[in-house]
Amino acid sequence: MVQSAxxxxxRMGENRDLKKATEAYWGGKxxxxxxxxxxxxxxxxxxxxxxxxxxxxxxxxxxxxxxxVLDHIQLFTAVPERYSKHKLAPIDEFFAMxxxxxxxxxxxxxxxxxxxxxxxxxxxxxYHYVKPTFQDGxxxxxxxxxxPVNDFLEAKEAGVVTRPVILGPVSxxxxxxxxxxxxxxxxSLLDKLLPVYEELxxxxxxxxxxxxxxxxxxxxxDLAPKIxxxxxxxxxxxxxxxxxxxxxxxxxxxxxxVHNFDVLPALQSLYALHVDLVRHPEQLEPVIAKLxxxxxxxxxxxxxxxxxKTNFQRAIATVEAAIHKxxxxxxxxxxxSSLLHVPHTLDSEKKLDAEVKDWFxxxxxxxxxxxxxxxxxxxxxxxxxxxxxxxxxxxESRASSKRTNDPAVKERQAKVTxxxxxxxxxxxxRYAEQKKHLSLPLFPTxxxxxxxxxxxxxxxxxxxAKGEITAEQYxxxxxxxxxxxxxxxEELDLDVLVHGEPERNDMVQYFGERLTGxxxxxxxxxxxxxxxxxxxxxxxGDISRPAPMTVKESKFAASVAxxxxxxxxxxxxxxxxxxxxxDDVHQSVQAQQLxxxxxxxxxxxxxxxxxxxxxxxxALREGLPLRAGTEREKYLQWAVxxxxxxTAGVEDSTQIHSHFCYSEFQDFFHAIxxxxxxxxSIENSKSDAKLLKVFVDESxxxxxxxxxxxxxxxxxPSEEEIKTRIEEMIQYLKPEQLWINPDCGLKxxxxxxTKLQLTNMVNAAKFYRQKF
Ligand code: GLN
Ligand code: ZN
Numbered sequence: 001m002v003q004s005a006x007x008x009x010x011r012m013g014e015n016r017d018l019k020k021a022t023e024a025y026w027g028g029k030x031x032x033x034x035x036x037x038x039x040x041x042x043x044x045x046x047x048x049x050x051x052x053x054x055x056x057x058x059x060x061x062x063x064x065x066x067x068x069v070l071d072h073i074q075l076f077t078a079v080p081e082r083y084s085k086h087k088l089a090p091i092d093e094f095f096a097m098x099x100x101x102x103x104x105x106x107x108x109x110x111x112x113x114x115x116x117x118x119x120x121x122x123x124x125x126x127y128h129y130v131k132p133t134f135q136d137g138x139x140x141x142x143x144x145x146x147x148p149v150n151d152f153l154e155a156k157e158a159g160v161v162t163r164p165v166i167l168g169p170v171s172x173x174x175x176x177x178x179x180x181x182x183x184x185x186x187x188s189l190l191d192k193l194l195p196v197y198e199e200l201x202x203x204x205x206x207x208x209x210x211x212x213x214x215x216x217x218x219x220x221x222d223l224a225p226k227i228x229x230x231x232x233x234x235x236x237x238x239x240x241x242x243x244x245x246x247x248x249x250x251x252x253x254x255x256x257x258v259h260n261f262d263v264l265p266a267l268q269s270l271y272a273l274h275v276d277l278v279r280h281p282e283q284l285e286p287v288i289a290k291l292x293x294x295x296x297x298x299x300x301x302x303x304x305x306x307x308x309k310t311n312f313q314r315a316i317a318t319v320e321a322a323i324h325k326x327x328x329x330x331x332x333x334x335x336x337s338s339l340l341h342v343p344h345t346l347d348s349e350k351k352l353d354a355e356v357k358d359w360f361x362x363x364x365x366x367x368x369x370x371x372x373x374x375x376x377x378x379x380x381x382x383x384x385x386x387x388x389x390x391x392x393x394x395x396e397s398r399a400s401s402k403r404t405n406d407p408a409v410k411e412r413q414a415k416v417t418x419x420x421x422x423x424x425x426x427x428x429x430r431y432a433e434q435k436k437h438l439s440l441p442l443f444p445t446x447x448x449x450x451x452x453x454x455x456x457x458x459x460x461x462x463x464x465a466k467g468e469i470t471a472e473q474y475x476x477x478x479x480x481x482x483x484x485x486x487x488x489x490e491e492l493d494l495d496v497l498v499h500g501e502p503e504r505n506d507m508v509q510y511f512g513e514r515l516t517g518x519x520x521x522x523x524x525x526x527x528x529x530x531x532x533x534x535x536x537x538x539x540x541g542d543i544s545r546p547a548p549m550t551v552k553e554s555k556f557a558a559s560v561a562x563x564x565x566x567x568x569x570x571x572x573x574x575x576x577x578x579x580x581x582x583d584d585v586h587q588s589v590q591a592q593q594l595x596x597x598x599x600x601x602x603x604x605x606x607x608x609x610x611x612x613x614x615x616x617x618x619a620l621r622e623g624l625p626l627r628a629g630t631e632r633e634k635y636l637q638w639a640v641x642x643x644x645x646x647t648a649g650v651e652d653s654t655q656i657h658s659h660f661c662y663s664e665f666q667d668f669f670h671a672i673x674x675x676x677x678x679x680x681s682i683e684n685s686k687s688d689a690k691l692l693k694v695f696v697d698e699s700x701x702x703x704x705x706x707x708x709x710x711x712x713x714x715x716x717p718s719e720e721e722i723k724t725r726i727e728e729m730i731q732y733l734k735p736e737q738l739w740i741n742p743d744c745g746l747k748x749x750x751x752x753x754t755k756l757q758l759t760n761m762v763n764a765a766k767f768y769r770q771k772f
Pocket of ligand 1: 661744
């Protein structure tokens, strides 16, 4: 019989229960016991859900109160001393590493003040993990009462025999780094770490675990030779423990492993290998060819990263292909990755249009799909005829829906010409025109778009959403806000003004709500980091713009301003990346549709008298495919083209800005340059100005506003401090290239500090204006 398996389940619960509990605990509203009990309740609920859905192999130790990589830091006692020395309760030490900890001294305890460990993106997902941080002379020890064993026993007691999930030794080390001031190479710690894995695996076996899932997701990356080389000793050791430890399923996901096949010999004697066939279906054949003689293959055919219903016909064909080569006993039907990246259940969505709801599948529904696929290939399609028919109907409904087939959108895409990606003239000509038209001083000052989103703004937005005030009233309120923000900016003497974005809840949702092709959910939250969740909009169909989206507000703002007003849009790649995209057409097609909608908006803004237009692309970099090479080059090409398509429709005299919240341009500088934006604003206040050197080395000809202060902090940098930043910038960039602005938008700040920060910024700019 072919078994079904889930690689990991979302932790938050149906109503973000985990978020609520952890935040209540941090706020001192519930006790540690209450929190631990809530964790237990959620784990049990999630095991039972998967069991009820008919899943054969259910994971444990996938649950975490914050992050599973952070769990492993405690599991192996790799906790830096600055956290461990306080002798906090384990859960408090855990949170201290995840989010920092500050506590004044008490009678029997000295003061605690430690910042969090670094947190970074989990591969190319929107989930963030806590980076293991190692010391010179690092040692490891198994946690006294190891969490994977406890969780396994807890499930077993509840009648569910699970497959524990642990992060593999090579990935655990390779995803970590040396602590500040330390020089240890993490992978060199492998020998010290392996005995602890052995101890853990033996304990799991003793507890009754028959199989264990060891994740080595780094196998989908381009690996340095010494990392690759670490797989051999690591897995020869683990294989040598056969009989004393559970059977090992080695899991990879988010990519293909073909380029790392030279690592496979070390893995061939493990019981099973898991591969992601949603992202890379073509790896099935080569992987089968390389499989060990008795090895089982776990085929990831249900998407753990997106919310679409699985196409049963296609998934079953893939599984059958594996069975054809390996036989039923050697195939497991699985989710492509952990289901952590999809929302809990579709059943919570009461307001979704029935047509599109029928196309979606969230974690609970995906668990059910796995069981159906396994049954179909075990007993034959007749055993699940009804489900297969319903699924085929959904697929057919989606394929033939008006939403996914808008002839007007298709026609427009077919008519896109190469020339539409280019501005009328080169930068020199444009800049000359813009200079005349906008008459800006040297070192022009501006902000990135949003101003503080005050409590009052949120109250009025909620009232409007609930129908307690009319659209007319809400509009008047927004106008009043804009007028006020303009007045403040004029008092501050900024040069290019913004309207402040008071009408926008979120930089993607706001546009999604105004575009055809998007839908929104009420409960579809996914964990981003710790207790933070996001609810991405969903692109369900062809995208078009029924009406202007921002023109009214920008035009009003310009009408009450004496200085140039900057229009503010979210770029095509950011709209795409921060949504659940379609899986039935290539992302480049969706990006182009978004670009065309934005192009119309840009042209309409210009026609309404807005001659500076900023198109934000903070997500451009995170869309970079995990591996260098063709895939990455292709992405950059269509991503850059969609930005250019969205902005190139304007006259030379209109100035196009773009904005990025990061300063790592080194590895994809050519793409940034290819955007051909007249002005780029970038995050810079926390980085070394040396990073700007790349602009000099590559003779970047256009203008740049490296951020001069951090917008995440209420801290007010002095005028002198900002001058120092500008001085550093002048080391690398020509004065006429420079703009002076903050790192990013100011929506999370309070007005008090914002005014002080900007006053100092404007004064510093004026100082240099006089000097040159
Ligand atoms: N214009 C947006 C703002 O100022 C940009 C936000 C972002 O880059 N994340 O809020
Ligand atoms: Zn930003």
